[in-house]
Amino acid sequence: LDLWSQIYLLDRGERLGKFITHYRTRYFDSDFMGFDYKPKKGAEQAITKKISDICISLKAKDYLELPSIIYNEIPVDLDKKALKAYQDLEKNMVLSLEESEITAVSAGVLTNKLSQCANGAIYDEDKVVNHIHDCKLERFTELVEELNGESALVFYNFKHDKDRILKALEKSGLEVREFKSPKDEEDWNKGNIDILLAHPASTAYGINLQYGGRHIIWFSLPWSYELYAQANARLFRQGQEKPVIVHELLCTDTVDHDIKKSLSEKGQNQEDVLRALKARLGKE
Known part of the structure; x- marks a missing residue:
């Protein structure tokens, strides 16, 4: 598409x-x-x-020597209260909270709200953030510890995700920064940043981050395959010397898996088109 x-x-x-x-x-x-x-x-x-x-069909791996890229799907189980909230919203398109009521007026809005709910917080109609759970956030912080000091490029979708991640890591002793300027790119590549937070749209093109680390963490996946692929390519590109590991936090029985399935299918379709073009060019 x-x-x-x-x-x-x-x-x-x-x-x-x-x-x-x-x-x-x-x-x-x-x-x-x-x-x-x-x-x-x-x-x-x-x-x-x-x-x-x-x-003309050209893929980086066809003409560059690149290390491998590994996709690591990490399951996240919602607790009973969080799962009930998610299922109520999914079934009724309405979620009643203590301080507000979340309403999804269309299927598209519902999908967006469900994605937020799986992440642990959700905007109401007045753009006020409502906390739902910390299940994914807790698994995220565990993953950061499991990296044993290696740096990670972390992608988020919603501003409240970024804010909650920053708060969760503020006492970790790690150098945590939000990507905002060329200075952040420079410091990351020098190894001066432990956790670099970025929205995939802000780093999709023209940003080289391959010298600062090999771990990517998706706190929440985007629907756009182009954004997903380009974001991963910030580390998986010429100059990267180590295998790149893409960690994806996926809440069980939620829209997270629908998004992952959609991205996989879009990626396969693109592979098939490129393969067909390559075969066609080979015959000419």
């Missing part, structure tokens, strides 16, 4: 259409919530054929 914008920049919509909505309707089917999309039968081959005259 992310391919449309890249091709549009090359041909202004000649091959895949001038509007992403038309592209999505023609080549993809949505799930019942209208939030996730899967290619229709034959769509992959049709798309590959349309773009093969202007695309």
Whole structure:
């Protein structure tokens, strides 16, 4: 699905259409919530054929010597109270808390609220943060300890996630910093930062962090495969000398696993398209 914008920049919509909505309707089917999309039968081959005259398939691992990348899915079990809150919100699209009531007015909003709930806090209609649980946060701090002093690049999705992480680590004795400027990039690569917090959108392109560590922790995964892949590529890139380990905190029986499944499928679809283009170029 992310391919449309890249091709549009090359041909202004000649091959895949001038509007992403038309592209999505023609080549993809949505799930019942209208939030996730899967290619229709034959769509992959049709798309590959349309773009093969202007695309060359090159992946970094095809022409660079890179270490391995390892994906480590870490299960997080919600306690009974947290699980009940999550299930109430999922079933009723409403969650009654002591100080406010959380309402999801659409399927898309519900998915966003469920993701927040799995993380441990949730915004109400007035953007006030409501604490739900610390299950994922506690597993996160345990993971940081398990790294035995190795630095970690931590990605978050919601501001309240970042704020809670900063508070949880403020007495850890670690050098914890939020990515804001080139100075942070420089200090990270010099090994002066233990935990670097970043939103995936803020580090998606043009940032080189491969010299400062090999561990990535996803406190919460994004729906966008492009953001996910580009964020991981901040460490998994030329100049990295050690295997990169991508730790993903996934709450059991929650939307976390739906997002992970969606990312895996999008990644596989991209791999298939690149493989097909490579095979086609090899025949010419």
